[in-house]
Amino acid sequence: MTELLSPFDLRGLPLKNRVVMAPMTRGRAGVDRMPNALMAEYYAQRAGAGLIITEATVISPQANGWQNTPGIYSDEQGEAWKQVVDAVHAQGTHIFLQLWHCGRASHSSFQENGELPVAPSAIKLNGEYVHTPIGKQPYETPRALETAEIGQIVEDYRQAAERAKMAGFDGVEIHAANGYLIDQFLQSKTNHRTDKYGGSIENRYRFLKEVLESVLTVWSPNMVGVRLAPNGSFNDMGSPDFRETFLYVAEQLDPYSLAYIHVMDGLGFGFHKLGEPMSLAELRSVWKGPLMGNCGYEQSTAEAAIQEGNADLIAFGRPFISNPDLVDRFANGWPLNPPADMQIWFSFEKEGYTDFPTYQASQSAV
Template structure:
């Protein structure tokens, strides 16, 4: 018996298959990366994560929660890593569970840069960043609760190749863990966006100053990761307009247009664009037209920021995006794709269980 389809869903191709790199996804709906802080203290995921992601495998593509590429990249408690053998073995449980349900899953590669605290860094060292610029009015989630962020240490020029190597190592580990591809996190005020932003990048070497210099590390990371995976299984997340983690740029349009043009030769599978402030307004007035990025990029355009079914259908009807990310609705609705297709009501998530904890508020939300 065929499943019921709402009138809104019936007139959209949102639920139709789409080709992404070497894969044919079941639909155009993507589960956005959602930090949930359920790994163990060594950053190892387990059966709980496998259950959580398998429950949501009807998404055309799952992008995993942001995953630390190295101990230095960590900025929050109980976030998973992808540098150790133990972490790889833990993630294998998830990739197998998702694949057994017919789903596809990419791993998001993450280095938080200055958005950390010595309590979370190896040996209690300072977090690193392009420049010694502190994120104002921001806190780190440590094992002793929330603590104000500190002034980071500026990376030496000679250290940057090591950061790039960490991304390459993490990409190799993600392949060992059975992921279908990887997404490079260059958004939300974390390390790579800190290099892109003139608010946080005050360097005078080849990684600072001009747009070419500020985009350099991102291009080097993409090059290193593509050498592991091939471009058709690599995506990148960008957030040109976000103010998250006290980030910002005085003139983001030329920075991101230049970056996208530099990315085209790598033939990435998609760019994942946060359209507006993270968790805030979509493409606020006065901002540059993000469709310029869509037109400049040769691959698929994935749109993200507070999308509803109505907005997603509209975006597809007007060809404003190829793929649509849904974030928090996936928390309380493991069968979100089916609910959207049928026009069924959505459950409301409990914010008190978003971060840390165990199964409660994580794997115990029922399907219809």
């Protein structure tokens, strides 16, 4: 019997199966960062999932750090998201919006008045280059946020959450993974602050706590998820005290009765190699609510994680790019399309976005 394809009650939200579409930036929103009909078509094609988490969506102009990604900081953007939500709801699928602030993983050319990107501390991302509106650029040393500025960013999250609610989303996911602003605050590698937002783990967690509590003034807890990447090295992350940090964070999140925590436990998106990787089973000891695993899962390993009780849901990223009908393929034992060429991940074009064939379409074309 398949558990992966069986329904799941996500704290009151009925999911038709436990396959989640992982958040994936695809850069099709244009320079105005406006959700559009093409994006609605793309998400609707993938609505076999029990839950879709949108691509990371910037909460303010300051949050930008990636070309052509959608925003949710204007009323027009909020309005434009409705076509995506409606297209997914028409397929009987629920959809959460992922809230994003890039922090230091940005560049002055994305920022208003060419200002430096902001971060908890002035520590440059050690990476080759960043893709910007003016081409590939070396990373810059970000500006450390003043204590007094942090409240406005927390407020930006709240306003974004409010717009997401008005757009009809079923919930929001707070992106606290992959070396973006919240992760930069959580981790000792990137947070060297000496104010109440830095130093102890409790202080490093404070920014996430404030963001979460501001979002919870808009959404009820069972409609809010948090994404964490304890093992990841993406965006030059990985801290020696990762285990202590993320056990503490999961433990702190537990009493809120949130929809889920979404943990990138697999190592296929970069591993910092600073110790034994953290497992879902380990997080279960401190987090009692719904647990979503991700990263490098296949149907069989996802099934095993759920059957063994380590996960309730599994998010699939790359497999959904080239297999819009991923769940049908799982259900019928149909083979998967080959992985998509990385060139098309962020090509800004329709090609390589909505043109992957379903299994049945590919068969009738033969």
